[in-house]
Amino acid sequence: MIALGATLPSVELWENKPNNKVEFPDGKIIIVGVPGAFTPPCSSQVPGYVVAAEDFAAKGVVGIYIVAVNDVFVTNAWKKNLGFENYENVHFVSDWNGEFTKALGAEFDASGLLGPVRSKRYALVAENKKVQKIYVEGVVTDVDVSSAQNVLEEL
Amino acid sequence: MIALGATLPSVELWENKPNNKVEFPDGKIIIVGVPGAFTPPCSSQVPGYVVAAEDFAAKGVVGIYIVAVNDVFVTNAWKKNLGFENYENVHFVSDWNGEFTKALGAEFDASGLLGPVRSKRYALVAENKKVQKIYVEGVVTDVDVSSAQNVLEEL
Numbered sequence: 001m002i003a004l005g006a007t008l009p010s011v012e013l014w015e016n017k018p019n020n021k022v023e024f025p026d027g028k029i030i031i032v033g034v035p036g037a038f039t040p041p042c043s044s045q046v047p048g049y050v051v052a053a054e055d056f057a058a059k060g061v062v063g064i065y066i067v068a069v070n071d072v073f074v075t076n077a078w079k080k081n082l083g084f085e086n087y088e089n090v091h092f093v094s095d096w097n098g099e100f101t102k103a104l105g106a107e108f109d110a111s112g113l114l115g116p117v118r119s120k121r122y123a124l125v126a127e128n129k130k131v132q133k134i135y136v137e138g139v140v141t142d143v144d145v146s147s148a149q150n151v152l153e154e155l
Numbered sequence: 156m157i158a159l160g161a162t163l164p165s166v167e168l169w170e171n172k173p174n175n176k177v178e179f180p181d182g183k184i185i186i187v188g189v190p191g192a193f194t195p196p197c198s199s200q201v202p203g204y205v206v207a208a209e210d211f212a213a214k215g216v217v218g219i220y221i222v223a224v225n226d227v228f229v230t231n232a233w234k235k236n237l238g239f240e241n242y243e244n245v246h247f248v249s250d251w252n253g254e255f256t257k258a259l260g261a262e263f264d265a266s267g268l269l270g271p272v273r274s275k276r277y278a279l280v281a282e283n284k285k286v287q288k289i290y291v292e293g294v295v296t297d298v299d300v301s302s303a304q305n306v307l308e309e310l
Contacts, residue, residue: 038229114226
Protein backbone atom coordinates (compact mmCIF):
# COMPACT_ATOMS: atom_id res chain seq x y z
CA MET A 1 0.00 0.00 0.00
CA ILE A 2 0.91 3.63 -0.44
CA ALA A 3 3.12 5.00 2.35
CA LEU A 4 1.95 7.21 5.16
CA GLY A 5 2.67 10.81 4.25
CA ALA A 6 2.54 10.14 0.52
CA THR A 7 0.37 12.22 -1.77
CA LEU A 8 -2.80 10.62 -3.13
CA PRO A 9 -2.44 9.48 -6.73
CA SER A 10 -3.63 11.93 -9.33
CA VAL A 11 -5.85 9.69 -11.42
CA GLU A 12 -9.10 10.55 -13.12
CA LEU A 13 -12.06 9.18 -11.20
CA TRP A 14 -15.75 9.68 -11.90
CA GLU A 15 -18.89 9.77 -9.86
CA ASN A 16 -22.59 9.73 -10.79
CA LYS A 17 -22.01 9.81 -14.55
CA PRO A 18 -19.27 9.58 -17.17
CA ASN A 19 -16.73 12.40 -17.21
CA ASN A 20 -18.01 13.84 -13.94
CA LYS A 21 -14.58 14.06 -12.35
CA VAL A 22 -13.87 13.63 -8.68
CA GLU A 23 -11.58 16.26 -7.17
CA PHE A 24 -10.42 15.40 -3.69
CA PRO A 25 -10.73 18.54 -1.57
CA ASP A 26 -8.17 19.87 0.85
CA GLY A 27 -9.00 19.13 4.45
CA LYS A 28 -9.61 15.74 5.96
CA ILE A 29 -11.20 13.04 3.84
CA ILE A 30 -11.87 9.33 4.12
CA ILE A 31 -11.34 7.00 1.19
CA VAL A 32 -12.86 3.54 1.44
CA GLY A 33 -11.81 0.91 -1.09
CA VAL A 34 -14.20 -1.95 -1.71
CA PRO A 35 -13.96 -5.11 -3.84
CA GLY A 36 -17.27 -4.75 -5.57
CA ALA A 37 -20.48 -2.78 -5.82
CA PHE A 38 -23.52 -4.85 -4.91
CA THR A 39 -21.49 -7.57 -3.18
CA PRO A 40 -22.85 -8.51 0.25
CA PRO A 41 -19.79 -7.54 2.37
CA CYS A 42 -19.46 -4.18 0.68
CA SER A 43 -23.17 -3.54 0.89
CA SER A 44 -22.97 -4.12 4.65
CA GLN A 45 -19.79 -2.08 5.21
CA VAL A 46 -20.59 1.02 3.21
CA PRO A 47 -23.83 2.04 4.95
CA GLY A 48 -21.84 2.40 8.17
CA TYR A 49 -20.03 5.34 6.62
CA VAL A 50 -23.21 6.92 5.40
CA VAL A 51 -25.03 6.50 8.68
CA ALA A 52 -22.04 7.99 10.51
CA ALA A 53 -21.47 10.77 7.96
CA GLU A 54 -22.46 13.44 10.48
CA ASP A 55 -20.17 11.96 13.13
CA PHE A 56 -17.32 12.07 10.65
CA ALA A 57 -18.21 15.66 9.78
CA ALA A 58 -18.14 16.53 13.48
CA LYS A 59 -14.56 15.33 13.53
CA GLY A 60 -13.65 17.56 10.60
CA VAL A 61 -14.11 15.15 7.71
CA VAL A 62 -15.14 17.07 4.61
CA GLY A 63 -15.84 14.14 2.34
CA ILE A 64 -16.13 10.36 2.25
CA TYR A 65 -15.20 8.57 -0.97
CA ILE A 66 -16.24 4.97 -1.61
CA VAL A 67 -14.01 3.70 -4.43
CA ALA A 68 -14.70 0.54 -6.41
CA VAL A 69 -13.26 -0.92 -9.59
CA ASN A 70 -16.65 -0.81 -11.28
CA ASP A 71 -17.87 1.43 -14.06
CA VAL A 72 -19.68 4.65 -13.15
CA PHE A 73 -23.07 3.33 -14.18
CA VAL A 74 -22.68 0.58 -11.63
CA THR A 75 -21.31 2.73 -8.79
CA ASN A 76 -24.09 5.24 -9.35
CA ALA A 77 -26.76 2.52 -9.40
CA TRP A 78 -25.28 1.08 -6.23
CA LYS A 79 -25.53 4.40 -4.40
CA LYS A 80 -29.16 4.77 -5.47
CA ASN A 81 -29.93 1.15 -4.64
CA LEU A 82 -28.63 1.64 -1.11
CA GLY A 83 -30.89 4.68 -0.81
CA PHE A 84 -28.03 7.17 -0.48
CA GLU A 85 -28.66 9.27 -3.56
CA ASN A 86 -29.10 12.43 -1.51
CA TYR A 87 -25.97 12.09 0.63
CA GLU A 88 -23.79 14.55 -1.22
CA ASN A 89 -20.83 14.24 1.13
CA VAL A 90 -20.59 10.50 0.52
CA HIS A 91 -19.23 9.97 -2.96
CA PHE A 92 -19.50 6.67 -4.77
CA VAL A 93 -16.51 6.71 -7.05
CA SER A 94 -15.76 4.70 -10.16
CA ASP A 95 -12.16 3.63 -10.66
CA TRP A 96 -13.29 1.87 -13.84
CA ASN A 97 -9.87 0.65 -15.01
CA GLY A 98 -8.36 0.23 -11.55
CA GLU A 99 -5.65 2.85 -12.10
CA PHE A 100 -6.28 4.62 -8.79
CA THR A 101 -6.44 1.33 -6.92
CA LYS A 102 -3.22 0.14 -8.55
CA ALA A 103 -1.48 3.43 -7.79
CA LEU A 104 -2.36 2.91 -4.13
CA GLY A 105 -1.04 -0.65 -4.28
CA ALA A 106 -4.46 -1.90 -3.22
CA GLU A 107 -5.31 -4.12 -6.19
CA PHE A 108 -5.90 -7.84 -6.00
CA ASP A 109 -6.85 -10.51 -8.51
CA ALA A 110 -10.49 -11.46 -7.98
CA SER A 111 -10.62 -13.69 -11.05
CA GLY A 112 -13.12 -16.46 -10.62
CA LEU A 113 -15.57 -14.21 -8.84
CA LEU A 114 -15.42 -10.55 -9.77
CA GLY A 115 -12.64 -9.91 -12.25
CA PRO A 116 -8.88 -9.70 -12.60
CA VAL A 117 -8.37 -6.25 -11.05
CA ARG A 118 -10.35 -5.29 -7.98
CA SER A 119 -9.67 -3.32 -4.83
CA LYS A 120 -8.76 -4.74 -1.48
CA ARG A 121 -10.98 -3.54 1.32
CA TYR A 122 -9.31 -0.59 3.01
CA ALA A 123 -10.03 2.71 4.64
CA LEU A 124 -7.63 5.60 4.37
CA VAL A 125 -7.56 8.98 6.08
CA ALA A 126 -5.96 11.81 4.13
CA GLU A 127 -5.53 15.48 4.89
CA ASN A 128 -4.65 18.00 2.21
CA LYS A 129 -4.25 14.97 -0.09
CA LYS A 130 -1.53 13.41 2.13
CA VAL A 131 -2.13 9.93 3.50
CA GLN A 132 -2.40 10.00 7.29
CA LYS A 133 -3.75 6.58 8.20
CA ILE A 134 -4.37 3.33 6.38
CA TYR A 135 -6.48 0.37 7.44
CA VAL A 136 -6.34 -2.64 5.13
CA GLU A 137 -8.32 -5.81 5.75
CA GLY A 138 -6.17 -8.94 5.66
CA VAL A 139 -9.12 -10.86 4.25
CA VAL A 140 -11.09 -8.87 1.70
CA THR A 141 -14.45 -10.19 2.86
CA ASP A 142 -13.78 -9.01 6.43
CA VAL A 143 -15.09 -5.70 7.66
CA ASP A 144 -13.04 -5.05 10.75
CA VAL A 145 -10.31 -2.39 10.79
CA SER A 146 -11.89 -0.71 7.77
CA SER A 147 -15.29 -0.36 9.42
CA ALA A 148 -16.76 3.09 9.88
CA GLN A 149 -16.86 2.56 13.63
CA ASN A 150 -13.17 1.72 13.89
CA VAL A 151 -12.02 4.54 11.65
CA LEU A 152 -14.24 7.02 13.46
CA GLU A 153 -12.93 6.00 16.88
CA GLU A 154 -9.34 6.52 15.78
CA LEU A 155 -9.90 9.92 14.20
CA MET B 156 -18.71 -13.07 -34.80
CA ILE B 157 -19.34 -16.77 -34.49
CA ALA B 158 -20.55 -18.39 -37.70
CA LEU B 159 -24.12 -19.41 -38.43
CA GLY B 160 -24.48 -23.09 -37.68
CA ALA B 161 -21.66 -23.09 -35.14
CA THR B 162 -22.17 -24.52 -31.67
CA LEU B 163 -22.43 -22.06 -28.79
CA PRO B 164 -19.21 -21.80 -26.77
CA SER B 165 -19.06 -23.98 -23.72
CA VAL B 166 -18.00 -21.45 -21.11
CA GLU B 167 -19.05 -21.24 -17.49
CA LEU B 168 -21.59 -18.49 -16.98
CA TRP B 169 -23.46 -17.58 -13.80
CA GLU B 170 -26.78 -16.05 -12.96
CA ASN B 171 -28.29 -14.72 -9.73
CA LYS B 172 -25.31 -15.68 -7.54
CA PRO B 173 -21.77 -17.03 -7.72
CA ASN B 174 -21.39 -20.59 -8.97
CA ASN B 175 -25.01 -20.80 -10.07
CA LYS B 176 -24.21 -22.08 -13.54
CA VAL B 177 -26.22 -21.33 -16.64
CA GLU B 178 -26.98 -24.32 -18.83
CA PHE B 179 -28.40 -23.40 -22.19
CA PRO B 180 -31.32 -25.73 -22.87
CA ASP B 181 -32.07 -27.52 -26.11
CA GLY B 182 -34.79 -25.89 -28.12
CA LYS B 183 -34.88 -22.34 -29.33
CA ILE B 184 -33.23 -19.65 -27.24
CA ILE B 185 -32.34 -15.99 -27.61
CA ILE B 186 -29.03 -14.62 -26.38
CA VAL B 187 -28.72 -10.86 -26.08
CA GLY B 188 -25.27 -9.37 -25.56
CA VAL B 189 -25.09 -5.95 -23.94
CA PRO B 190 -22.19 -3.59 -23.22
CA GLY B 191 -23.03 -2.88 -19.62
CA ALA B 192 -25.53 -3.43 -16.85
CA PHE B 193 -27.14 -0.18 -15.71
CA THR B 194 -26.09 1.76 -18.82
CA PRO B 195 -28.93 3.74 -20.37
CA PRO B 196 -29.02 2.05 -23.82
CA CYS B 197 -28.98 -1.43 -22.29
CA SER B 198 -31.56 -0.49 -19.71
CA SER B 199 -33.84 0.64 -22.53
CA GLN B 200 -33.20 -2.37 -24.81
CA VAL B 201 -33.50 -5.19 -22.31
CA PRO B 202 -37.01 -4.51 -21.04
CA GLY B 203 -38.26 -5.06 -24.59
CA TYR B 204 -37.29 -8.69 -24.28
CA VAL B 205 -38.93 -9.07 -20.91
CA VAL B 206 -42.16 -7.39 -21.98
CA ALA B 207 -42.26 -9.59 -25.08
CA ALA B 208 -41.25 -12.76 -23.24
CA GLU B 209 -44.67 -14.33 -23.80
CA ASP B 210 -44.60 -13.46 -27.48
CA PHE B 211 -41.22 -15.13 -27.77
CA ALA B 212 -42.56 -18.16 -25.91
CA ALA B 213 -45.49 -18.32 -28.33
CA LYS B 214 -42.93 -18.66 -31.12
CA GLY B 215 -41.22 -21.54 -29.36
CA VAL B 216 -38.50 -19.69 -27.47
CA VAL B 217 -37.70 -21.57 -24.26
CA GLY B 218 -35.32 -19.06 -22.72
CA ILE B 219 -33.94 -15.55 -23.14
CA TYR B 220 -30.39 -14.87 -21.89
CA ILE B 221 -29.12 -11.33 -21.36
CA VAL B 222 -25.32 -11.58 -21.23
CA ALA B 223 -23.06 -8.81 -19.92
CA VAL B 224 -19.39 -8.64 -19.01
CA ASN B 225 -20.24 -7.69 -15.46
CA ASP B 226 -19.89 -9.71 -12.28
CA VAL B 227 -22.86 -11.72 -11.07
CA PHE B 228 -23.61 -9.37 -8.18
CA VAL B 229 -24.08 -6.59 -10.71
CA THR B 230 -26.14 -8.58 -13.25
CA ASN B 231 -28.37 -9.83 -10.46
CA ALA B 232 -28.82 -6.33 -9.02
CA TRP B 233 -29.62 -5.06 -12.50
CA LYS B 234 -32.37 -7.62 -12.99
CA LYS B 235 -33.90 -6.69 -9.63
CA ASN B 236 -33.49 -2.98 -10.31
CA LEU B 237 -35.41 -3.31 -13.57
CA GLY B 238 -38.16 -5.09 -11.64
CA PHE B 239 -37.72 -8.41 -13.43
CA GLU B 240 -36.76 -10.61 -10.52
CA ASN B 241 -39.74 -12.92 -11.06
CA TYR B 242 -39.26 -13.46 -14.78
CA GLU B 243 -37.65 -16.87 -14.62
CA ASN B 244 -37.43 -17.35 -18.37
CA VAL B 245 -35.39 -14.20 -18.78
CA HIS B 246 -31.92 -14.88 -17.45
CA PHE B 247 -29.48 -12.12 -16.58
CA VAL B 248 -26.13 -13.75 -17.12
CA SER B 249 -22.69 -12.79 -15.86
CA ASP B 250 -19.81 -13.36 -18.26
CA TRP B 251 -17.54 -11.89 -15.61
CA ASN B 252 -14.22 -12.38 -17.42
CA GLY B 253 -15.60 -11.99 -20.93
CA GLU B 254 -14.67 -15.52 -22.00
CA PHE B 255 -18.07 -16.26 -23.50
CA THR B 256 -18.17 -12.92 -25.27
CA LYS B 257 -14.65 -13.42 -26.63
CA ALA B 258 -15.48 -16.95 -27.80
CA LEU B 259 -18.38 -15.48 -29.78
CA GLY B 260 -16.07 -12.82 -31.23
CA ALA B 261 -18.33 -10.14 -29.76
CA GLU B 262 -15.85 -8.34 -27.53
CA PHE B 263 -14.85 -4.72 -27.89
CA ASP B 264 -12.57 -2.38 -25.98
CA ALA B 265 -14.69 0.01 -23.94
CA SER B 266 -11.72 1.52 -22.13
CA GLY B 267 -12.38 5.10 -21.17
CA LEU B 268 -15.97 4.37 -20.25
CA LEU B 269 -16.68 0.84 -19.06
CA GLY B 270 -13.55 -1.29 -19.21
CA PRO B 271 -11.19 -3.03 -21.59
CA VAL B 272 -13.37 -6.06 -22.42
CA ARG B 273 -17.07 -5.59 -22.96
CA SER B 274 -19.68 -7.08 -25.24
CA LYS B 275 -20.96 -5.57 -28.44
CA ARG B 276 -24.71 -5.28 -28.58
CA TYR B 277 -26.10 -8.28 -30.39
CA ALA B 278 -28.98 -10.70 -30.43
CA LEU B 279 -28.53 -14.28 -31.44
CA VAL B 280 -31.03 -17.04 -32.04
CA ALA B 281 -29.87 -20.56 -31.33
CA GLU B 282 -31.60 -23.91 -31.51
CA ASN B 283 -30.22 -27.01 -29.86
CA LYS B 284 -27.14 -24.85 -29.09
CA LYS B 285 -26.49 -24.13 -32.80
CA VAL B 286 -26.43 -20.52 -33.94
CA GLN B 287 -29.28 -19.80 -36.34
CA LYS B 288 -29.36 -16.03 -36.63
CA ILE B 289 -27.14 -13.18 -35.51
CA TYR B 290 -27.95 -9.50 -35.27
CA VAL B 291 -25.03 -7.24 -34.33
CA GLU B 292 -25.36 -3.50 -33.91
CA GLY B 293 -22.78 -1.57 -35.93
CA VAL B 294 -22.75 1.09 -33.22
CA VAL B 295 -22.91 -0.36 -29.72
CA THR B 296 -25.18 2.37 -28.39
CA ASP B 297 -27.77 1.66 -31.11
CA VAL B 298 -30.73 -0.57 -30.42
CA ASP B 299 -31.97 -1.42 -33.89
CA VAL B 300 -31.43 -4.88 -35.37
CA SER B 301 -30.92 -6.32 -31.88
CA SER B 302 -34.22 -4.98 -30.55
CA ALA B 303 -36.77 -7.42 -29.21
CA GLN B 304 -39.26 -6.23 -31.82
CA ASN B 305 -36.94 -6.90 -34.74
CA VAL B 306 -35.81 -10.29 -33.52
CA LEU B 307 -39.38 -11.32 -32.76
CA GLU B 308 -40.62 -10.31 -36.22
CA GLU B 309 -37.95 -12.39 -37.90
CA LEU B 310 -38.50 -15.52 -35.82
